[in-house]
Amino acid sequence: MTDTADQHEDRADAMFHALADRTRRDILRRVLAGEHSVSALAASYDMTFAAVQKHVAVLERAGLVTKRRSGREALASGDVEAVRSVGSMLTELETVWRGRIARIDDLIAPPPPTERNQ
Amino acid sequence: MPVTDVQHDPDNLTLTIVADFAAPVERIWEIYADARQLEKVWGPPTYPATFVDHDLRPGTRSTYFMTSPEGEKFAGFWDITEVDGPSSFSFDDGFADLDFNPNPEMPVGKNVFTFTEHDGGTRATYVASHTSAEDLQRVLDMGQVEGMTEALNQIDDLVA
Numbered sequence: 001m002t003d004t005a006d007q008h009e010d011r012a013d014a015m016f017h018a019l020a021d022r023t024r025r026d027i028l029r030r031v032l033a034g035e036h037s038v039s040a041l042a043a044s045y046d047m048t049f050a051a052v053q054k055h056v057a058v059l060e061r062a063g064l065v066t067k068r069r070s071g072r073e074a075l076a077s078g079d080v081e082a083v084r085s086v087g088s089m090l091t092e093l094e095t096v097w098r099g100r101i102a103r104i105d106d107l108i109a110p111p112p113p114t115e116r117n118q
Numbered sequence: 119m120p121v122t123d124v125q126h127d128p129d130n131l132t133l134t135i136v137a138d139f140a141a142p143v144e145r146i147w148e149i150y151a152d153a154r155q156l157e158k159v160w161g162p163p164t165y166p167a168t169f170v171d172h173d174l175r176p177g178t179r180s181t182y183f184m185t186s187p188e189g190e191k192f193a194g195f196w197d198i199t200e201v202d203g204p205s206s207f208s209f210d211d212g213f214a215d216l217d218f219n220p221n222p223e224m225p226v227g228k229n230v231f232t233f234t235e236h237d238g239g240t241r242a243t244y245v246a247s248h249t250s251a252e253d254l255q256r257v258l259d260m261g262q263v264e265g266m267t268e269a270l271n272q273i274d275d276l277v278a
Binding site for chain 1: 139146186187258
């Protein structure tokens, strides 16, 4: 990575700003799973097409989403490479493993006492 | 959070995670020996795992698939190489087609899980390694949605 520390910080700011909104996280989740047209995304939310378009633009500026045009449609997909550039590959692997460990912890947790037992 | 130590070894493309669980070694071992429990922890809730074959004996192959929120299935296998219950086991994990034929195009990772008694609970050490950066990249590409979805859900939990 040849970025300066400042560029890195700017990108982190943009990324966290983009992820600080529930709808944008939801959009990112959908487009990471596969390309979606902005109009298809807009149909999933109780908001105007313009509002959804704006959310996609914020994600795009943060480098989390890329857009391409196909005819009259704007197609958005999650840019995993860009997401990855923020952390190392091992960090990404660590996330997967931390999830597994948290689930083991849930599994071995004693069941919460019920009122009947008390 | 039970994770007590994480080490990245970029030269050897190895991730080591140490976690302390508040349960005896035998209880933790049982999770790995029992397919029904293992599948509860292997895949994230958004990509639940289903183990089809799992016997945790050396020389056996365990098979599983994970199901995406859209219903798409991704299959994988574990080739169990060493077992010393309830203290440790080793396996190679790779990707397979939906008939569980290993995909030779895809990398195979090596894993060593060790469990020791620690303060009345269990200290688990997970070592996962890959042979090349390209291999690790491809594994992450396969699991990227899982990893990212997980990360996003964690943010959701954090701000909830």
